Amino acid sequence: MRAILTDIEGTTTSLSFVADILFPYARAHLPAYVAAHPAEAAPILAEVEAAEPGDPIATLLRWIDEDRKATPLKTLQGMIWADGYASGAFTGHVYADAVAALRRWHAAGVALYVFSSGSVAAQKLLFGYSDAGDLTPLFSGYFDTTTGPKREAASYAKIADAIGVAADEVLFLSDIAEEIAAARSAGMEALLIDRAGGAGDIATFDEVSV
Numbered sequence: 309m310r311a312i313l314t315d316i317e318g319t320t321t322s323l324s325f326v327a328d329i330l331f332p333y334a335r336a337h338l339p340a341y342v343a344a345h346p347a348e349a350a351p352i353l354a355e356v357e358a359a360e361p362g363d364p365i366a367t368l369l370r371w372i373d374e375d376r377k378a379t380p381l382k383t384l385q386g387m388i389w390a391d392g393y394a395s396g397a398f399t400g401h402v403y404a405d406a407v408a409a410l411r412r413w414h415a416a417g418v419a420l421y422v423f424s425s426g427s428v429a430a431q432k433l434l435f436g437y438s439d440a441g442d443l444t445p446l447f448s449g450y451f452d453t454t455t456g457p458k459r460e461a462a463s464y465a466k467i468a469d470a471i472g473v474a475a476d477e478v479l480f481l482s483d484i485a486e487e488i489a490a491a492r493s494a495g496m497e498a499l500l501i502d503r504a505g506g507a508g509d510i511a512t513f514d515e516v517s518v
Contacts, residue, residue: 309497309518310477311448312413313467315458316424316431318483319501320410320513325401333392334385335372339365341388348387355380377425379453386430393437400434403503407440409513414446418518421471423451423480425458459486464494479518483508 317326342349342365356364359378371381392398414420422431428450435443449471456463468475475495482488483501491498499516502508510516 309418309479311419311421311471311473311479312516312518313421313423313451313464313478313480313491313496314406315480315482315484315487316422316426316434318503319481320403320406321401321434322403322503329398329401330385330389331372331375333397334388335369337388337391338368338372338384341391342384345387349384352380352384377453377457379427382425382427382430382453386427386433389430389433393433400436400438402435402438402440402443403513404440405512405514407438407443409516410443410446413518416518419448419471419473420446421449421451421467422447423455423458423463423467425453428452428454458482458484459490461490461493464491464496468494468496479516481513481516 314320317323342353353364356367359380360367368381368384371378393400410420424431431450431452432444435447451467451470455466464480465475468478471478476497478496480488480491480496480498481501482491482498483503485500488498488500499509501510503511505511
């Protein structure tokens, strides 16, 4: 493999960190953040209102509760989380086996990329303020829902084109079977990770050979 493309939630990072730390923090701070940053929030709110007419704050809070993969929500969440990381309210959780493997693959010359429903800014924050320190130098690039839905093969084809590597030379790692299927449809190698040790191809990054 010339490149590895990894998901975050449930793959490099525990589901509970996202569900129990990041999402509640964004929900609790969203109204105040929007009020304090009107210029930055205005285009995001306009996009939300265009998608669903009504009170955009109420819509955003509902989208958080629904875990909606909407780009304007992900963008705003990333902005709010930036404040949280910078203030030391939390650090980004990354499994120890993922940290070790990412460092090992990078040292071996394998290009590393991220594809997550969270915004690119949020991805960089999680790895930049991780429990293991700043991991961003390990990565060559980041992709989010602006590239396309994670369950559609076309998104993975776009990523292969963007990084300049043939799809069959890219390994994708995720905990979502539909994402694995989409990546394989695009010609990528892909492994389903199940950190509970269930029906996945692997349970940790230690099991990945490149």
